[in-house]
Amino acid sequence: MLKKIVQPLDMSESLAEVKMRASFIDRFGGEEIVLVHVMNPGLGDKSLMQSRLTHLVDALGSVGIQARCLVTEGHVASEITRTAMEVAADVIYLPASRKNILVSSFLGSTTEDVIRLSDLPVFMHKLRPELVRTEKVRHLVFATDFRQAASRAWLYVRMLGRYVSKLTILHVGERAADPDTEQLRREHADRMLSELNAKFKVDFQDIALMSRIGSPARHIIDVVEQIQADLVVLGRLNEPFPSKLLGSTCSRVTSGVSSSVLLIP
Amino acid sequence: MFQNRVFCISLLIVAVFVLAGVVDADLLDRGSARLHGAIIAHFGWAYMLSGFFFLVFCVVLALSRYGDIKLGRDHEKPVYTYFGWFSMLFAAGMGIGLIFWGVAEPLSHYMDPPEFISPETGEAATFAMRYSYFHWGLHPWAIYIVMSLGIAYFSFRRGMPPLISSCFYPMLGNRIYGPMGHFIDILAVFATIFGIATSLGLGAIQINSGLEHLYGLPSSTMVTLLIILGTTMLFMISATVGLDKGIQTLSKMNIFLAFVLLLFMLVAGPTSYMLNVFTDTIGGYIGNMLEMSLAVNPFLGQEWYKNWTLFYWAWWIAWSPFVGIFVARISRGRTIREFISGALLVPTLLTFAWFSVFGGASLFLELEQGAGIGAMVQQDVSTGLFLVFDHFPGALILSNAAILLLIVFFVTSADSATFVLGIMTSNGSPNPPLAKKIVWGITQSSVAAILLVSGGLAALQRMAITAALPFNFVLLLMCYNIWKALASESRESDFRGHAGSNGSSM
Numbered sequence: 001m002l003k004k005i006v007q008p009l010d011m012s013e014s015l016a017e018v019k020m021r022a023s024f025i026d027r028f029g030g031e032e033i034v035l036v037h038v039m040n041p042g043l044g045d046k047s048l049m050q051s052r053l054t055h056l057v058d059a060l061g062s063v064g065i066q067a068r069c070l071v072t073e074g075h076v077a078s079e080i081t082r083t084a085m086e087v088a089a090d091v092i093y094l095p096a097s098r099k100n101i102l103v104s105s106f107l108g109s110t111t112e113d114v115i116r117l118s119d120l121p122v123f124m125h126k127l128r129p130e131l132v133r134t135e136k137v138r139h140l141v142f143a144t145d146f147r148q149a150a151s152r153a154w155l156y157v158r159m160l161g162r163y164v165s166k167l168t169i170l171h172v173g174e175r176a177a178d179p180d181t182e183q184l185r186r187e188h189a190d191r192m193l194s195e196l197n198a199k200f201k202v203d204f205q206d207i208a209l210m211s212r213i214g215s216p217a218r219h220i221i222d223v224v225e226q227i228q229a230d231l232v233v234l235g236r237l238n239e240p241f242p243s244k245l246l247g248s249t250c251s252r253v254t255s256g257v258s259s260s261v262l263l264i265p
Numbered sequence: 266m267f268q269n270r271v272f273c274i275s276l277l278i279v280a281v282f283v284l285a286g287v288v289d290a291d292l293l294d295r296g297s298a299r300l301h302g303a304i305i306a307h308f309g310w311a312y313m314l315s316g317f318f319f320l321v322f323c324v325v326l327a328l329s330r331y332g333d334i335k336l337g338r339d340h341e342k343p344v345y346t347y348f349g350w351f352s353m354l355f356a357a358g359m360g361i362g363l364i365f366w367g368v369a370e371p372l373s374h375y376m377d378p379p380e381f382i383s384p385e386t387g388e389a390a391t392f393a394m395r396y397s398y399f400h401w402g403l404h405p406w407a408i409y410i411v412m413s414l415g416i417a418y419f420s421f422r423r424g425m426p427p428l429i430s431s432c433f434y435p436m437l438g439n440r441i442y443g444p445m446g447h448f449i450d451i452l453a454v455f456a457t458i459f460g461i462a463t464s465l466g467l468g469a470i471q472i473n474s475g476l477e478h479l480y481g482l483p484s485s486t487m488v489t490l491l492i493i494l495g496t497t498m499l500f501m502i503s504a505t506v507g508l509d510k511g512i513q514t515l516s517k518m519n520i521f522l523a524f525v526l527l528l529f530m531l532v533a534g535p536t537s538y539m540l541n542v543f544t545d546t547i548g549g550y551i552g553n554m555l556e557m558s559l560a561v562n563p564f565l566g567q568e569w570y571k572n573w574t575l576f577y578w579a580w581w582i583a584w585s586p587f588v589g590i591f592v593a594r595i596s597r598g599r600t601i602r603e604f605i606s607g608a609l610l611v612p613t614l615l616t617f618a619w620f621s622v623f624g625g626a627s628l629f630l631e632l633e634q635g636a637g638i639g640a641m642v643q644q645d646v647s648t649g650l651f652l653v654f655d656h657f658p659g660a661l662i663l664s665n666a667a668i669l670l671l672i673v674f675f676v677t678s679a680d681s682a683t684f685v686l687g688i689m690t691s692n693g694s695p696n697p698p699l700a701k702k703i704v705w706g707i708t709q710s711s712v713a714a715i716l717l718v719s720g721g722l723a724a725l726q727r728m729a730i731t732a733a734l735p736f737n738f739v740l741l742l743m744c745y746n747i748w749k750a751l752a753s754e755s756r757e758s759d760f761r762g763h764a765g766s767n768g769s770s771m
Contacts (some may be wrong), residue, residue, distance in 0.1 A: 083423035177435050177750030181757055188760030213438065 077113030159205025217252035272690035282707025286715030332602030371624030379566030412589025460583030543621035
């Protein structure tokens with residue numbers, strides 16, 4: 001499912017770093033990595049960039065990772081998402097940026113823009129899993145509200161079951177408006193979690209079910225940090241205006257967790 | 266009776282307050298003045314912003330897709346006819362206050378407007394009418410609507426007890442049954458006690474003025490206290506005997522009497538003048554709505570806004586739990602859109618008519634005939650109505666009818682308030698124990714009496730503002746809970762029907 005991977009580079013990465021990241025993402029069934037560099041229009045030497053990227057492609061080839069490279073010009077996030085669509089990529093792989101929180105709040109970041117603009121899954125690699133030491137995803141959290149955009153997300157979860165042993169299915173719901181309805185909601189949530197448990201049982205060695213009430217972003221971050229999960233899988237909705245204004249669940253989770261995040265549009 | 270925590274704690278707090286007033290009335294007056302000063306100085310803007318927000322919230326809700334949701338089960342139909350519903354809305358929301366201020370408020374503004382307007386001028390008269398409309402118009406009804414909508418929705422549609430804390434279930438969950446829920450209900454009791462005490466105090470003062478005007482009974486604190494005692498006994502008898510039917514009949518008669526009075530004044534008075542006042546002020550009110558809604562005038566004339574607009578906003582907020590529970594009860598089966606549009610527009614228009622007739626008559630006498638009522642109202646606001654009646658045919662009958670109106674409004678309001686306080690302190694039981702109703706009846710009259718003794722009308726107003734502040738925030742949070750609950754309706758079909766796809770997204 002993650003066969004063709006677009007990996008944007010700003011060319012500040014070392015060869016070792018590119019190799020580590022590429023080998024990490026490649027292990028999820030990757031067949032080809034497309035290294036993409038976006039230049040500011042009219043600035044820099046395109047052929048020089050092309051040759052540097054070619055050098056990286058060769059280096060990856062030497063460790064058995066099939067790769068190719070592309071250099072484009074324009075708005076960085078738009079070009080990354082456009083290129084990913086053009087090459088029919090399965091996922092965009094983004095390492096976490098370490099931009100100052102104030103700067104990213106006011107000016108936004110390329111990562112946020114890519115998440116917002118992309119119609120493809122985005123894998124955002126954050127502090128966990130730590131590349132230098134383990135490079136292994138051991139604990140996966142699948143956050144669900146049992147609503148739309150769903151089947152796509154759980155197909156990815158099943159696929160990840162081949163590489164990850166432990167799964168926590170987390171449901172964060174909104175409290176119903178009265179106790180009777182709340183009871184029904186809880187029963188419904190338990191039933192849905194059990195159904196998901198049955199669905200993923202064959203793919204994972206160990207499955208835990210969790211149900212919480214309140215702000216989805218806050219609880220996802222809380223649970224992920226509490227159990228020190230390595231990866232969170234979230235289905236992404238096009239949230240309406242007020243939610244967007246306050247920050248969507250996805251953007252709040254991606255900026256708040258230390259684990260990596262796989263966002264499925 | 267003492268097993269209910271809300272009852273015990275609220276009673277204890279109010280008892281401490283009453284005892285403080287008995288032991289040292291001056292201390293209580295100074296304390297309330299200081300508290301009131303601090304609230305006005307630091308939170309005046311909060312009252313104004315909240316009042317405007319409640320109005321916007323109501324309009325948005327009525328126009329939203331949630332407007333079609335019923336305050337009851339889907340099959341339920343409204344219990345009362347439109348006429349009965351509007352009459353009861355009007356009586357519940359305004360009652361004594363409108364009779365007290367119908368003449369006194371426009372004249373007070375006319376004689377003593379903010380610094381930037383010259384008193385006793387045409388401009389002052391326009392300002393006086395416009396602000397009388399503003400203080401009694403859409404904003405108070407928006408405040409009541411938020412409260413009653415919350416209670417009606419959560420009790421009739423969601424099957425929860427008619428308590429303020431029930432409206433917080435989406436936010437607090439089962440914590441509404443614990444200290445947090447109790448705290449909300451205690452705030453509601455506290456606000457109700459002081460809101461009602463203010464109205465009862467005003468009513469007693471005006472009954473005293475009327476009796477002095479007609480029969481020479483001295484206008485003094487002692488007489489006012491005796492009037493409170495007498496009317497307290499009346500409503501206690503009514504509460505004890507359970508004259509629900511009688512009270513209902515009295516309420517309807519009262520509304521009928523008020524309409525007759527209104528029509529008589531319109532016909533017997535300067536009709537065209539009053540209709541001109543009505544038309545002109547409606548235009549000015551609508552045209553200046555936004556500016557008035559947010560005017561606190563930090564540069565000039567702020568004192569006036571503190572004394573009038575902020576007092577009113579606080580008073581409406583303090584009254585909202587009482588009116589909210591009552592209005593909720595009579596609105597079962599109506600859709601949210603119908604409820605908001607009806608409760609927002611019809612009583613407001615009736616209030617405007619009342620002010621145009623009584624305020625218009627008083628301004629006519631003052632501006633066109635030099636009757637000199639304004640100066641006397643400045644001395645004692647409670648005499649305004651009777652002074653205007655003196656210039657109309659059948660003044661004695663009119664004044665007696667007004668006193669009767671005041672007494673019946675006093676009794677019915679106080680009786681309803683004891684009932685509502687009983688509900689609030691009996692876990693929402695629709696039939697609160699008689700002993701509780703008696704305790705609350707005595708308590709609210711005692712508070713009104715203590716406040717009158719300690720600082721008179723100013724003390725009543727100060728305590729209404731003080732008690733309303735925490736409840737203002739309760740109302741704001743209630744808006745959030747109402748919206749959240751309405752928004753969740755569409756999702757509930759998923760688990761009500763045990764259907765729904767095995768989706769997963771965030």
